[in-house]
Amino acid sequence: MLNEIEEIIPFKLPIEQKESLINGNLVKFNEDKVDIYSPIYEGDKPIYLGSHPKMSGQEALLALDAAAKAFDNGNGIWPTMKVEDRIKSVEKFLTMMKKSEKEIVTLLMLEIGKSKTDSAKEFTRTIAYIEDTIFALKDLDRTSSRLVIADNVYAQIRRSPLGIVLCMGPFNYPLNETFTTLIPALIMGNTVIVKPPKLGVLFFKYLLPIFEQSFPPGVVNFIYGDGATIVSPIISSGRVDVLAFIGTSKVADIIRKQHPAPHRLRCVLGLDAKNPAIILNDADLNLTVSEVISGSLSFNGQRCTALKIIFVEKKIAKDFQRVLLEKIKNLKIGLPWEDSFITPVAEKTKPNQLYKLTEDALKKGAEAFIDGLPVELKDLKEYLPENENDIKSQLVKPIVLWDVRENMDIYSIEQFGPIIPVVIFDSIESPLSYIIKSQYGQQASIFSNDPKKISKLIDPLVNQVCRVNINSQCQRGPDIFPFTGRKDSAEGTLSISDALRVFSIRSLVAFKGTDENKEIVDRILDERLSNFLNTDFIL
Ligand code: G3H
Numbered sequence: 001m002l003n004e005i006e007e008i009i010p011f012k013l014p015i016e017q018k019e020s021l022i023n024g025n026l027v028k029f030n031e032d033k034v035d036i037y038s039p040i041y042e043g044d045k046p047i048y049l050g051s052h053p054k055m056s057g058q059e060a061l062l063a064l065d066a067a068a069k070a071f072d073n074g075n076g077i078w079p080t081m082k083v084e085d086r087i088k089s090v091e092k093f094l095t096m097m098k099k100s101e102k103e104i105v106t107l108l109m110l111e112i113g114k115s116k117t118d119s120a121k122e123f124t125r126t127i128a129y130i131e132d133t134i135f136a137l138k139d140l141d142r143t144s145s146r147l148v149i150a151d152n153v154y155a156q157i158r159r160s161p162l163g164i165v166l167c168m169g170p171f172n173y174p175l176n177e178t179f180t181t182l183i184p185a186l187i188m189g190n191t192v193i194v195k196p197p198k199l200g201v202l203f204f205k206y207l208l209p210i211f212e213q214s215f216p217p218g219v220v221n222f223i224y225g226d227g228a229t230i231v232s233p234i235i236s237s238g239r240v241d242v243l244a245f246i247g248t249s250k251v252a253d254i255i256r257k258q259h260p261a262p263h264r265l266r267c268v269l270g271l272d273a274k275n276p277a278i279i280l281n282d283a284d285l286n287l288t289v290s291e292v293i294s295g296s297l298s299f300n301g302q303r304c305t306a307l308k309i310i311f312v313e314k315k316i317a318k319d320f321q322r323v324l325l326e327k328i329k330n331l332k333i334g335l336p337w338e339d340s341f342i343t344p345v346a347e348k349t350k351p352n353q354l355y356k357l358t359e360d361a362l363k364k365g366a367e368a369f370i371d372g373l374p375v376e377l378k379d380l381k382e383y384l385p386e387n388e389n390d391i392k393s394q395l396v397k398p399i400v401l402w403d404v405r406e407n408m409d410i411y412s413i414e415q416f417g418p419i420i421p422v423v424i425f426d427s428i429e430s431p432l433s434y435i436i437k438s439q440y441g442q443q444a445s446i447f448s449n450d451p452k453k454i455s456k457l458i459d460p461l462v463n464q465v466c467r468v469n470i471n472s473q474c475q476r477g478p479d480i481f482p483f484t485g486r487k488d489s490a491e492g493t494l495s496i497s498d499a500l501r502v503f504s505i506r507s508l509v510a511f512k513g514t515d516e517n518k519e520i521v522d523r524i525l526d527e528r529l530s531n532f533l534n535t536d537f538i539l
Contacts, residue, residue, distance in 0.1 A: 001042045005337050009110075010102045015050030020224050021208045023066035024217025029053035034225060036202055039113040039344035039394040040335060046348070046394075049110055050202055053224045060230035061237070063221035067164045067191040068239055070218030078219045079161045079189040082531045083141045084538050087134055090187050093214035094130050100206040104175060107203040109336035112171055112346040113394070116339045118299055126176045129479055129496065130183050136497045137187055138538045145537050152513040154521070156533050159504035161189030162266060163241030166234060170246040170270075171346055172302045174200025180479075181244035181268060184499035186220065190242065193221045195231060197247075199346050227251070235259050242503065246270035246304075249488045268492040268502050273304050273442035273485060274414050275465075275474040278431045278457065279312040279320060280448035287471060288447040289323045292420065295445065295473025297331070297398055300345050301418045305443060305474045308414055309404070310422045311431040317424045321402065324420070328398050329372035344394035345417055351396050354417045355384045357410045358399055361421070366410075367402040412438070428457070435464045441486030443467040443474035466490075509533045 002013070016033075019026040032054035037046035070076050078086070101123055108119035144158045165185040169178025174197050185192050196204050204222065211220040223230045234240060238260040245252050249271040259265040277295065279288055295307035312320050334340035345351060362368050362377045369375065370383075396418055404411055404421040411421070425431060435444060444465045446457050454470060461468045466484045469475075476483045484493040492502050509532060511517040524530050 001040060001335075002047060008337075009106055011106075013050065014048055015202050015205060017050060017052045017202065017205045019205075019208065020053055020055065020063075020222045021211055022063050022221050023069070024212060024215075024219075026208060026212060027062075029055060029059065029224075032056075032225075036111065036199075037348075038110050039346050039348070040110065041344075041393055044392040047110070049107075052201055052205075055223055055225040055230050057229050057233040060223045060225070061233055063193045063223045064164070064234045064237060064239060066218035066221050067193050070191040070216060071161075071163055074161070074163075076191070076218075077216050078191060080531055081189070082534075082536075083137065084536070086187055086189060087137060087538075089214050090130065090134060090183065093210055094127065094134075096210040096213065097130075097207065098127060100203075100210070103206045104203045108175065108200065111202055112174065112200045113336055113344040114299055115336045115341065115343055119336065122173060122176045125477075125479070126179050129176070129180060132479065132496045133183050133187060133500070137500055140497070140500060141538050145535050147535070149513065153510055154513050154517075155508045155510040156535075157506055157508040158532060159188065159501065160507040160532075162503060162505055163190060164239060165190045165192045165242040165244055165503065166195065166231070166240045167192050167244045168195045168231075168247065169197055169200075170304075171197040171199040172299065172304070173246075175203065177246045177270065180494060180499065181246070181503075182220075184496075185242065185244060185503040186215070188500060188504040190503055191219050191221075193223060193234065193240075195223050195227065198227075231255060232258055235265075238264070240265065242266045242268065244268040244503075248272055266492075266502075268494065269490055270304060270483075270494070271485070271489050271491075272414050272440055273306075273489045274308040274412070274438060274440045275305060275443045275445070276431060276435060276438075277307045277310045277445040277447060277473075278428075279310065279316065280446070280450065280453055281313045281315045282449045282453070283316065283447035284449060284471070285316070285319055285323050289320065289327055291445070291447070291471070291473045292324065293327055293331070295475075296420045297342065297418050300342060300396070302346060302416055305476050306416075307445060307473055308416075308421070309411070309434070310420060311425050311434070312422055314424050314426050317422075321400075321422070324400065325369055325372040328369075328400065331398065333371075333395065333397060342395070342398060342418060345396050346394075348391060348394065350417050351391055351394055352384070354396055354399065354415060354419055355380060357413065357415060357419060358401060359384065361401045361404060361408045361410050364405065364408045366404050366408060366421075369400040369402065371397040372400075414440070432457075432460060435461065439488045441465050442489040443469060443485075445469040445472060445474055447471055507532075 033051040036049045105119045235258040332340045333342040398418045401421040482495045484490045
């Protein structure tokens with residue numbers, strides 16, 4: 001398998017990574033390690049890709065000490081540095097990061113099975129995100145570079161860092177979603193501890209030396225290993241100020257509860273979702289099916305924003321099924337570098353979970369179509385191994401579950417994989433009450449050509465979810481748009497400009513407008529004595 005692409009892999013496998021970045025040094029950890037396997041199999045065995053350190057709780061605390069030292073209660077070089085100079089550090093990092101594109105894109109394909117196009121997109125989108133963040137911060141700084149006057153009180157209001165940020169990204173967007181919190185946290189003057197996800201971790205090896213060269217010691221630190229072992233001591237120390245976490249609400253709750261004073265821990269969370277599509281009788285079928293397929297099957301459905309349940313009005317249901325199954329049959333299934341649309345799912349336990357959800361739905365009366373063709377309950381046996389360690393492949397062909405009902409597990413469980421569950425409805429109350437009762441509240445999609453029907457849905461839906469998409473799938477981008485959710489789906493809002501706010505707090509320097517005070521402040525400004533109280537304008 002690998003020999004097919006050996007000549008295009010820009011590194012030698014396996015990658016045995018022994019270092020982590022702590023306090024500005026690439027520190028070697030020789031003892032324990034975590035082995036990383038690809039979701040791609042050579043014969044019936046997953047390809048061994050390499051390993052990274054498995055740090056102990058004590059070793060992880062070294063990263064916390066380094067971040068605390070670099071922040072130095074707000075007195076460190078980084079938090080007191082002028083915005084312009086912090087921007088220069090991030091620009092330096094960006095220039096060097098661009099040179100690692102090939103390594104990062106290849107490792108995304110090998111480690112999480114993301115298609116070549118999507119892996120490349122994740123890289124370029126992240127680069128654009130950093131560039132846009134720099135642009136947004138310059139803008140923010142320009143508006144803060146003047147004094148405001150009210151009631152003869154003069155003030156300069158700026159955004160200041162919060163302290164130490166623990167940043168944990170997800171396996172499905174290990175680069176992009178880690179950076180959508182890491183970069184704003186850093187550029188606002190915080191110091192950061194990064195815990196890479198379980199999968200999508202090896203490529204960080206190429207970024208560690210770049211972080212080392214771009215930022216003062218202790219500003220960026222990495223911890224590697226088992227989450228419970230390395231995150232618990234850091235959070236329970238009570239010294240972390242912000243938790244930026246993208247993953248499941250269950251894990252977010254476990255982490256947050258370990259903080260001795262949870263009210264002090266600001267949380268920026270991107271969590272679970274089960275975004276519904278509502279397809280009305282008058283929808284354009286071709287467009288709807290294309291959006292449903294890319295909405296529910298892009299990156300094999302492993303997106304928090306994926307369409308995870310489809311409500312289709314009864315009159316159009318049969319036609320929708322015909323077009324959907326036809327299009328699914330034509331999807332390219334295979335390996336990431338062949339640029340297939342459906343590729344092996346990232347998690348080893350996932351195929352079993354997906355077939356179990358399918359089995360449950362079939363037992364309770366749904367129909368199943370795999371690869372566009374009907375499948376009986378007895379046929380499902382061929383997909384279900386005796387136990388999940390017997391898995392011979394992580395390639396799961398798209399499964400349509402037809403006529404899903406409330407008593408089936410797939411109705412409420414977030415599948416995070418290539419299953420399209422379809423519910424047929426007579427009354428619009430059915431999808432609406434689903435959304436109201438749901439524990440999730442991220443986004444929804446409406447498919448219809450009738451402005452009146454659409455607007456009747458918009459008004460109740462915007463108060464249940466945080467983005468309503470008309471005739472299109474759910475998605476996070478463009479990244480300047482607010483990305484958030486209600487209920488179990490999120491806490492805090494991310495967009496390029498919102499993220500700068502989330503990782504900072506407004507602080508001001510104020511003085512009464514007496515002649516004496518004006519004279520003092522004039523000198524501070526003229527002689528550029530303070531990095532905070534200054535009116536320099538970034539050009
Ligand atoms: O996994 C959740 C991602 O934020 C989804 O982003 O909609 O751009 O794929 P996306």
